[in-house]
Amino acid sequence: MMSTGYVILIAIIALALGAVGGFFLARKYMEDYLKKNPPVNEDMLRMMMMQMGQKPSEKKIRQMMQNMKNQAGKPEKK
Structure with a gap:
């Protein structure tokens, strides 16, 4: 007996071994996810606004980016 x-x-x-393996699997999954679904940047916002028929100003773009960063930082309410 042991x-x-x-x-x-x-x-x-x-x-x-499970912790190390899980870390690398999670890292690979996140890299693939971010390649398929890149985070929104200023150029994407500009393009979306132009498609909606709006003339995007730099002030408006920066304001929307700041709002999105603030939303990402807050925990969701139920």
């Missing part, structure tokens, strides 16, 4: 020390050692090694 001693308690070996069981604890195997559990710690399995936990460490």
Whole structure:
């Protein structure tokens, strides 16, 4: 039979391998997600406003970007 020390050692090694593996899997998933769905930038906002028939001013673009950053920083309310 295995001693308690070996069981604890195997559990710690399995936990460490799982944490490292999970980190790399999550990182790969996020990289792929950001490639498919890039975050909105000023050029995208400009293009969207022009498609809606608005003439985007720099002030309005910067204001919308700031609003989006503020929204991203706040936790969602239910």
